Amino acid sequence: MRLTCLLLFVFPYLATCQQQQQQPCAPRDYGYSSFVCVCNATYCDDLPRPVLVPEGQYLLYTSDKAASRFLKTEGFFAGRAEGPSVRGVEYILDPTTTYQSIMGFGGSFTDSAAIIILSLSTPAQDNLLSSYFSPTGLEYNLGRLNMGGCDFSTRTYTYVETEGDVELTTFALQPEDLDYKIPIIKRAQEMSSVPIKLVASPWSAPPWMKTNNDYIGFGQLLPDMYQPWANYFVKFLDSYAAQNVSIWALTAQNEPIDGNVPGFTFNCMGWTAEQQKKWVEENLGPTLAATGYDHVLLMIMDDQRYNLPGWAEKVLNNGTASQYVDGIAVHWYGDQISAPDRLNQTHHLFPDVFILGTEACEGDTPFEQEVIMGSWERLENYAHDILVDVNHWVTGWIDWNLALNTTGGPNWAGNFVDSPILVSQEKDEFYKNPMFYAMGHFSKFVKAGAVRVALTSPDSGSLDSAAFLNPDGTTVIIILNRSEVEELVTVQVPERGTLPLTLGPRSLHTVLFQ
Numbered sequence: 001m002r003l004t005c006l007l008l009f010v011f012p013y014l015a016t017c018q019q020q021q022q023q024p025c026a027p028r029d030y031g032y033s034s035f036v037c038v039c040n041a042t043y044c045d046d047l048p049r050p051v052l053v054p055e056g057q058y059l060l061y062t063s064d065k066a067a068s069r070f071l072k073t074e075g076f077f078a079g080r081a082e083g084p085s086v087r088g089v090e091y092i093l094d095p096t097t098t099y100q101s102i103m104g105f106g107g108s109f110t111d112s113a114a115i116i117i118l119s120l121s122t123p124a125q126d127n128l129l130s131s132y133f134s135p136t137g138l139e140y141n142l143g144r145l146n147m148g149g150c151d152f153s154t155r156t157y158t159y160v161e162t163e164g165d166v167e168l169t170t171f172a173l174q175p176e177d178l179d180y181k182i183p184i185i186k187r188a189q190e191m192s193s194v195p196i197k198l199v200a201s202p203w204s205a206p207p208w209m210k211t212n213n214d215y216i217g218f219g220q221l222l223p224d225m226y227q228p229w230a231n232y233f234v235k236f237l238d239s240y241a242a243q244n245v246s247i248w249a250l251t252a253q254n255e256p257i258d259g260n261v262p263g264f265t266f267n268c269m270g271w272t273a274e275q276q277k278k279w280v281e282e283n284l285g286p287t288l289a290a291t292g293y294d295h296v297l298l299m300i301m302d303d304q305r306y307n308l309p310g311w312a313e314k315v316l317n318n319g320t321a322s323q324y325v326d327g328i329a330v331h332w333y334g335d336q337i338s339a340p341d342r343l344n345q346t347h348h349l350f351p352d353v354f355i356l357g358t359e360a361c362e363g364d365t366p367f368e369q370e371v372i373m374g375s376w377e378r379l380e381n382y383a384h385d386i387l388v389d390v391n392h393w394v395t396g397w398i399d400w401n402l403a404l405n406t407t408g409g410p411n412w413a414g415n416f417v418d419s420p421i422l423v424s425q426e427k428d429e430f431y432k433n434p435m436f437y438a439m440g441h442f443s444k445f446v447k448a449g450a451v452r453v454a455l456t457s458p459d460s461g462s463l464d465s466a467a468f469l470n471p472d473g474t475t476v477i478i479i480l481n482r483s484e485v486e487e488l489v490t491v492q493v494p495e496r497g498t499l500p501l502t503l504g505p506r507s508l509h510t511v512l513f514q
């Protein structure tokens with residue numbers, strides 16, 4: 001069976017290739033709103049490449065609160081006349097109205113994620129990495145990693161701990177890089193049929209470069225450290241290149257606002273937009289250009305949406321920073337209290353600068369349970385946020401830790417949170433939360449280079465939706481129903497007809513057709 005489907009690598013949509021059988025979820029109910037899927041050294045549910053159905057038919061993948069994960073069904077388009085008599089919510093797909101192109105989807109190779117993945121037996125590690133990166137997994141094509149320590153590390157560190165070493169002669173990658181993250185990244189790359197594009201972000205400069213001589217709390221880069229800190233980025237890129245890992249993009253600073261908050265409890269460094277502009281135009285931008293790293297994309301902000309469009313205007317207007325900046329990175333925390341119109345305002349001000357989601361996780365506030373084994377609401381929050389973002393020009397979405405332990409750690413600062421995959425080292429098992437499937441409904445089907453196209457409805461109620469045209473010509477429609485009511489939906493597709501869908505309560509759907 002597997003042998004015949006090796007052909008899938010070469011001819012992904014070859015209709016004659018017998019399709020590899022999809023391994024179903026092994027569900028386990030921990031008493032929350034839905035269930036997790038259990039994997040171990042010998043078993044894991046998967047998602048083989050879809051084998052396309054002929055024109056006039058469509059594939060539908062459904063996950064729901066009650067029972068299903070990536071449940072595959074097939075259907076036929078109906079002519080407009082013979083379409084269902086009750087039409088329900090009516091959508092119109094217009095592939096000629098196009099928006100942004102999509103960079104992709106992914107998760108983060110934090111120190112903690114790498115440590116936790118490597119705590120499993122080797123075959124279980126392979127099942128976990130395959131679940132995200134292989135052709136039978138979610139096929140993530142983006143990844144983010146911490147440059148030096150972050151809170152999802154087991155200690156505080158940077159790459160230059162020698163006080164006053166402004167020449168960075170003692171710069172050295174650490175065991176977190178060499179023994180944990182880099183080996184995991186390489187295994188993911190080997191399994192993947194597409195390049196995994198890596199985004200690197202620093203949380204803090206070495207304490208001796210900062211006003212407060214600390215990793216945490218209120219503290220900024222000392223003015224005479226602006227150039228050494230730019231050189232540190234080059235050393236990082238050189239060191240990863242020496243390990244044969246190339247970095248696709250950098251963010252100037254993870255959450256630059258954090259370090260302007262007195263008493264902030266984990267690794268941070270404070271910047272204002274004006275300071276970031278000055279550093280990018282006088283130090284980082286010219287230094288990357290002079291050292292042959294101008295092909296590495298540079299993103300600013302890397303913080304919450306509510307700072308837009310002001311942060312972008314302050315960095316990109318006037319001066320030369322804009323010539324070094326490719327993108328604006330956004331995190332999802334606070335999206336409930338900040339309108340997504342900030343994203344399209346920013347896009348309309350800077351149409352050539354992309355917007356990319358670079359961090360999101362659940363269970364991060366003191367009012368919530370850190371880890372919930374099987375929360376359907378958390379799938380809904382992920383899928384809703386991604387759909388809102390892509391409908392406001394965001395080009396991709398990178399989740400936070402790829403995996404954590406079942407209490408949401410390790411985290412040296414005690415900032416435990418949830419993850420799509422939770423690991424039990426003791427049982428040599430891992431658990432796929434509903435959030436894992438939320439990511440897959442996008443990452444598996446919407447390919448890098450896909451273009452978002454118009455999908456409109458006069459009254460879509462509480463449904464969230466988006467449509468994409470893939471580079472291979474296939475069309476993807478994603479619809480989320482967060483209500484308890486079963487709902488009929490029809491989509492009018494030019495040259496195909498009516499796509500009739502019955503969306504069960506609390507369900508997420510991906511439709512794929514040519």
Ligand SMILES: *[C@@H]1O[C@H](CO)[C@@H](O)[C@H](O)[C@H]1NC(C)=O
Pocket residue numbers: 026038039040041042043
């Ligand atoms: C691994 O999971 C499979 C499927 O759930 C199960 O049959 C098998 O017993 C598990 N293996 C171990 C060692 O728990």
Ligand SMILES: *[C@@H]1O[C@H](CO)[C@@H](O)[C@H](O)[C@H]1NC(C)=O
Pocket residue numbers: 242243244
């Ligand atoms: C990097 O790749 C080169 C060429 O394939 C190889 O010779 C070298 O050993 C690799 N270095 C590391 C650290 O993997």
Ligand SMILES: *[C@@H]1O[C@H](CO)[C@@H](O)[C@H](O)[C@H]1NC(C)=O
Pocket residue numbers: 317318
């Ligand atoms: C900065 O640019 C904006 C918009 O291009 C312009 O209105 C403003 O006057 C400029 N400010 C300065 C200080 O140059």
Ligand SMILES: *[C@@H]1O[C@H](CO)[C@@H](O)[C@H](O)[C@H]1NC(C)=O
Pocket residue numbers: 340341344345348391392
């Ligand atoms: C942003 O996009 C939304 C949804 O398409 C639209 O309703 C809104 O008017 C847009 N706002 C701006 C400022 O462009």
Ligand SMILES: *[C@@H]1O[C@H](CO)[C@@H](O)[C@H](O)[C@H]1NC(C)=O
Pocket residue numbers: 405406407408409410411
């Ligand atoms: C997860 O990691 C944290 C921090 O190391 C630890 O305190 C906690 O006990 C771990 N949880 C489990 C279930 O091992």
